[in-house]
Amino acid sequence: MKSSSPLCLTTLLVAVALTTTVVDGFKFMSKLKMPTYDANAELVKEKFGDRKLVVVTGTSSGLGRKTALALLNSGEYHVIGAVRDIDKMETVAEIDGFDLQHFTPMKCELNSFDSVKTFCDNINDFRMNKPLDRLICNAGVYQPSLEYAKWSVDNHEQTMQINFLSHFLMISKLLPSMMEAADARVIMVGSVTGNDNTVGGGGVYPIADLHELDGFDKGFVNPIEMADGYGFIGAKAYKDSKLCLMMMANYLHYKYHKLTGITFTSMYPGCIAESPLFREKRPWFRTYFPIFMKFITGGFVGEAEAGQRLFQVAHDPRCSKSGVYWSWNGGPREGRGAEALEKEGQISGSGGAGGGWD
Structure with missing residues (x-):
């Protein structure tokens, strides 16, 4: 993986903090208060x-x-879903049979920092001082055929802002609300394409590489198109954004885990070859890529199984x-749900994936 030293991690986070104007977001330790009686506890x-x-x-x-x-379905969580389209989310929730008593959709446009800030403010109002136990940064956009x-x-x-910068901002705003939660976890959905020590990351051009972070150093504002300061490449923009997410998980672990007790991780559920993530690829690719991943590489994983794997990272002790x-x-079917956990499904530290931004 390129640019993964502690110095590069620090440089990345400092540069991004300046870009997103949230440099004060992580200075939450100075705002800690002694526990007090919460009059809202019964509510x-x-x-x-x-x-x-x-x-x-x-x-x-x-x-x-x-x-x-x-x-x-586990019966152990109240889920807040951050989405662009509330009407679509409500339709999906009805189709899938979501427990609406314990699911709350909230508007969040990752293409706008103001929308992310409003979303975080709405969460803080909604939770009524209840600690936030999990923050799962899943949403992402992938536009490999985009020429500009x-x-x-x-x-x-927009790829870098949607996939990384806005999640950076969200974490900085919500981290204080996780301080009092037992076993709090922040989870980033990365991508195998961000790892140059994998076939998907190191063997498929363009390779994720932030170089010296010249794009961030210059402010990463139009007309600066890429984090490395070079010209725009759609597929690389996605890979770089996922690399940034995974680097951020490492840095937050290094900087804040011992101070806060919060767990910071990234994960790879497998190649979700039929995901809406690939909706902008050519029709022939959408037809044959799942077949290739299923029968040639063995890396194919369906959406439901991938969801179980991300659930596992959020839920399993x-x-x-x-x-x-x-x-x-092992094979793509290992690690499916609690039963596989007790059998042959083994989790290890490596990998990466992506989610459809909707």
């Missing part, structure tokens, strides 16, 4: 019961949709270890 108990509170970005399709369903950079509301290249990049050894 919180009535609202959430004994369920843990989890935020998942991108729950209206793909991996996020299946993960939210798995969390709800598109710009976010904040004038940043054995996944409470911080600073790990989770994936599954």
Whole structure:
């Protein structure tokens, strides 16, 4: 993996903090208060019961949709789904049979920092001082055929803002709310394409590489198109954004895990070859890529199974270890749900994937 030294990690996070204007977001340690009586305790108990509170970005399709369903079906979580389209999310929730008493969709446009800030403010109002137990950064956009950079509301290249910068901002805003949670976890959905020590990452051009972070150093504002300061390449923009996410997980573990007890990890559920993530690929690719992954590489995983794997990282006590990049050894069907955990499904630190941004 390129640019993964502690110095590069520090440089990345400092540069991004300046880019997203949230450099004060992680100075939460100075704001800690002594525990006090919470007059809302009974209202919180009535609202959430004994369920843990989890935020998942991108729950209206793909991996996020299946993960939210798995969390709800466990009976142990109240899920807040961060989505662009509330109407679509409500339709999906009805079709999939979401437990609507314990699922709350909230508007969040990752293409806008103001929308992310409003979303975080709404969560803090909604939770009524109940600690946030899980934050799952899943949503992402993949536009490999795009020939030119598109710009976010904040004038940043949109792939990097949607996949990484806005999640960086969200974590910085919500981390204080996780301080009092037992076994709090922040989980980033990475990508195998961000690892140059894998076939998908190191053997398929273009390779993720942040170089000297010249793009971030220059402010990463239009007309700066890429984190490395070079010209725009759609597929590389996605890979670089996922590499940034995985580097951030490592850095937050290094910097804050011992101080806060919060677990910071990234994960790879397998290649979700039929995911909406590939909706902008050519028709022939969408037809034959799943077949190739299923019968040639053996790396294919369906959305439901991938959702179980992300659920596992969020739920299983054995996944409470911080600073790990989770994936599954053996065939693509290992590690499916609790039963496989007790048999042959083994989790190891390596991998990466992606989610449809909806």
